[in-house]
Amino acid sequence: MMRISADRDRCIGAGMCALLAGSVFDQDDNDGRVLLLDPAPATEHTAVREAVEACPSGAITLQES
Numbered sequence: 859m860m861r862i863s864a865d866r867d868r869c870i871g872a873g874m875c876a877l878l879a880g881s882v883f884d885q886d887d888n889d890g891r892v893l894l895l896d897p898a899p900a901t902e903h904t905a906v907r908e909a910v911e912a913c914p915s916g917a918i919t920l921q922e923s
C-alpha cells in the first residue's frame with residue numbers, strides 16, 4: 859500500500875513528478891505546482907519512488923506499508 863501527499867506550498871513547479879509518473883501527478887495550469895491525481899496508486903510505484911527522489915523541493919511525501 860502506497861500513500862502519497864504533496865505539499866503545494868513547498869512545490870516549485872519543476873514538473874519532475876508529472877514527467878515521471880503522469881497518472882499520479884499533474885501540474886496546475888495556472889501556477890505550475892503539483893496536483894496530486896491519485897494519493898494511493900495501485901500501480902506506478904517505481905515511478906512514484908523515482909519522482910520522490912527527483913523532486914528538487916522535497917514536496918512529495920511517501921508512506922509505504
Ligand code: SF4
Pocket residue numbers: 864868869870871872873874875876883885890891892912913914915916917918
Ligand atoms: S517534482 Fe516536486 S517541485 Fe516539481 S512539480 Fe513535482 S512536487 Fe513540485
